[in-house]
Amino acid sequence: MGFITVWTRSPVVSYRSTLCSKGTIFIGLCSLLTFVPPLLIAYRSHGFWLKVDAYREQPDIHFKHNVMVIVDTNHPDNYLIWSTFPSLNAMVRENVRAPIVSSFEDDVNRDGKNDDLHFDLEFPLLDGEHVHGIKLLLGFDFKLYTMVRLHMDCLAYVASSSAIPSGKLTVLGDLKFHQREPLKHRGRNDLYNQDIIIADSLEPEDYDIGAILGRYAARNLTTHLDNQYFIWSPNGASSSAFLLRLHLKYPEQTIMYTPGVWQVLKMAWVQYLAILVVFAMIIAKVKEYVFTNQLVPTWNELSNVPKKYL
Template identity: 35%
Template sequence: YRSDGFWRKIEFYREQPDINFKHNLILMLQLRDSVPAFKFWSTYPNLNTAFRSDQLSLPYITNREIDTNGDGKYDELNIDLNVAIDPKDQVIGAQLILFFDYRLHSKIYLQMESITHMKYESPTTGRGLRVIGNLKLNQKEPLDFSNLFLPLFIVYRSDGFWRKIEFYREQPDINFKHNLILMLQLRDSVPAFKFWSTYPNLNTAFRSDQLSLPYITNREIDTNGDGKYDELNIDLNVAIDPKDQVIGAQLILFFDYRLHSKIYLQMESITHMKYESPTTGRGLRVIGNLKLNQKEPLVYRKHHIGLNENIIGSQEFFIEDMLESYIRRNCESLLIIIKT
């Protein structure tokens, strides 16, 4: 019968939430060497009254919620904010808070006001910022299920009893493909960056003074001897001019990612690391965990090889476009930074 598990205390299930933008937001722009030092605006009048008129700047806002699969629930929010600021003002940071109505209806009945918080700071000034991301529910404690069932069946090993969605845990087989893209951001230099990749067609798009070949060493480690790599240690040393001041770094690593147990999945995946600092530096150390982010369930015992395509194509290449296309996939790997 429909028993949602056999005497379980904690159960996991998957449901697409019903999320609606409440058309409420808080925006703050950070300015360099300006009085006032910021521009603020919100859809809450009581907040705006706490600031002087020269600290407020009303943005022109357009937004569009999109139901991509026609199931009656919004899957995407596209929002544009245009702020009129004085030409002499130099924007070096932005902070945006969006407010949503978040609901679950299936096994758990949940309704709450939720937010997304985006904060960006840069050592250099800019006239625009583009952010692409996924909204994810973070839950610290289980929510109570409304009913208790006492099934009178012995369920044999059948990977669940008439289940539609099941979660399981598997260590993936991940191998570094020895492909990468590296970009160093320089302060007050010509050129303003140093670039290099293992893809010759990308390197040819840059001038010789924009390229800098790094010395690379890497080692994959199987810590528990199960035949799968658990760690990747990679060192990149870039020879740059002593007068160059490095204020940022961007690194993309490419991996072969496979699952073999209940789901057969093979795909090319990436990790994207981006770091910017107001002060110059001669080195950067990053420690993190690689995590699979999955938007929709994968079919049991089916071979999912459609994702096993080269992320870098032969078309004209831009890092931002590549990353946007990548996060739209059903499965992607993310680097969860532990320490920088």
Template identity: 40%
Template sequence: MFVIVVLCLTYIPPLLVAYRSQGFWIKRSTYEEQPVVRFQYQTLLVAATSTQGDYVAWSTFPHLNNMLGDNLRIPAVSVREEDQNQDGKLDRLTFRLELPLQPEEQVYSVQLLLTFSYQLFRMSTVVMQSLAYVQHSSSVPGAKLFISGDLRLQQKTPLPHRGLYNIYNMSVIDGSSPFASAYDLDNIIGSYQERNLTTVLSCPMPVWTVGRAAGSPFQLNVSSFKQIVTHPNPLLMFDCHYVIFFTSTLTVSTYRPGFWETIKFAWIQYVSVLLIFLWVFERVQRFIFQNQVLTTVPIPVGKPHLS
């Protein structure tokens, strides 16, 4: 009976101690992975041209462009995706847009949506469509806007540790819809933020350049990546230049561990406490038996000697 009690006190309390120390079962874990990100060539631009609510807009969605009427402006757009470290995954997106304006128009704010295909493969296979929202406003009309930032993953719940996770593999903007509500920025951003897995443009660095006089032509310095659009009338241009680094740093993802990973972590917690109890109760038993604290009957080990 004494030995049974000692065994129970040796192996059960370490389990209770490890469990009550808030670290027995691992519920969440993290890992780093470089995502595969590709620009989907879907864009929605809204630029405020006055402080009274006037605006011009453009998108890659024909239904929206048909609804804009006189507010539609067709820009010159150039896009470049680069793999800077030559590892087979794109590291940077350079997006440049030149927006034509009438001589009396000025730009006070810009809102831009860019959509991406985002994929992870190390644990569960994550395939989703995401977006980057860029906006900047100023009380002073601008001639140029430059923004540089990182496209980062944002999670509300952990990912599964294996399998295919593609519940968000659908277009963020419904380009086939003929209704204006499908292209409203409030509806798009509100619906997007309800997702458990999104991407955000982290640490944007806007540079707002002013100095364009009303009625004067805008001088263009064209690089080899720009496309020039000629217009029948002399129009001014508002230059938007965006540089987005979307895989230059590793993405830290949170996930729910599987059974074997959970057991492995729990076993380490249990054994670390069990070793102390084994050491203590081994000496307790030795003291009890050597000092005859309990009535004991010595039993010879091996075969008895026959005389």
């Protein structure tokens, strides 16, 4: 019957020296060169302490049915307006015209989160009225759950104009999340979970689109219409109504956040360990060369105890 070697063990040679000797000093210096330079290299190469990280998440978005729309006609002093805010409608009663509104949100992939919004708004027109521009504000409820917990109110602003009279405007776009600073990974961020437009306000300034967008843009967290397309269709045989058709998608977003302590330590340890292994191998070869060639005075002891590695 044949035999194979399954394990071998070599005798261990111990190099001994006194506490205060060149050998001890050399070992202390080697230990210092093994552990300290990798730390300095990892730290000075940037990214050692992870300050900002990012991940992908599709937010949970719901249309709140808050609408404000202004339609520009061919008469400079005449415009049409409608909103879901009774106070505003009462202030501009002479310009208010009730449209036919329909909307629905669709969960295409059936994952429990809405993927897009279909919004139609049809304004009846009088004889001689022609539409040349439109401004639209829509209100949404926006939530994040995965690495950060965020709940806020947000807006989508649509504005477009046409030089020729048009009977229909089709708008396509994505509702994108914008942040000026990373979100905190701990706690719940409800700072902006409040109505952007004050529904029962009696002050006209509170319903001015410029003022609303000015306050909204000052926030650190906002949403805006991205990847947008505007298709104006000229008036056909009938110009008794103007149709606004909006198809808005809720895509997956890139969210930036400040990582927690354990994530920071994990990333730092991986970087440090990767450099430490290289230094440990080099210093081990240096020590082997120095002691086997008796470059520092020591005395040897031979034993059969296997060498232990940390």
